[in-house]
Amino acid sequence: MTQKRTHVRTTALMFAAVFVGGATGSLLRELFSVNIPGAGWLTQTFGINIVACFVLGWLYSVRNRVHAHVLHLGAVGFCGGLSTFSSFVADLERLAMANIWAAASAAALEIAAGLAAAILGEAIGRRIHLQRASK
Template identity: 75%
Template sequence: MTQTRPAVRTTAVMFLAVFVGGAAGSLLREGFAAQIPGAPILTATFGINVAACFILGWLYSIRHRVHAHILHLGGVGFCGGLSTFSSFAAELERMAENNLWSAVSAATLEIVFGLAAAIAGEAIGRRIHLRRPPK
């Protein structure tokens, strides 16, 4: 089965949106990561990952009001580039070498705060955007 030209173009734009968003999120993360030291019980990427969860929650709240390419740009690309599981895992591994319980605590805190941030982002987004009629 062959795709029609509009489907190919749509797929190309989707990939471009993910690429551009991912590049922007990754660059922003690296800029912040150099400035934010880790704490004894938190990873250096804690704030960055929690912020990405908040943004992702907000994007989820407006998913029916924006074009899918905006969600690819912001959610998959930007938030995917901004948050970083690989750095999180590497930081936890380094923490575990010194103190297993600090690594377990850091992982637990980051997961709990990330979920709370996503829920808060979605609730705030829904509250703000319900007041405004869709365009």
């Protein structure tokens, strides 16, 4: 196979992985967000975004041990589709109409919790890898 054909095939697989992961993540987000009401000053997407951040952190911990297409499928596609900035901002806008300080607090809490979830996911992923490596 020529180098150009190999590049085209690899690129096509990358796009397919992102597409499948994104479609799956988006469908799950919509399924869960329909059944999760906004809770006071938290956004409706809070829990969904935290789960996506955790999964993203875990995927980051295994990035050197999996094929790049797994990261395209999981990190770019699935987590990108599951968490969504547009829904987050729409939820914040809804909160801001009622109380700007509630919206600001919700934004700060969600960002901090997302970072904490990503760090926790990455730490758990590393710990699991170290346990498996020591056996």
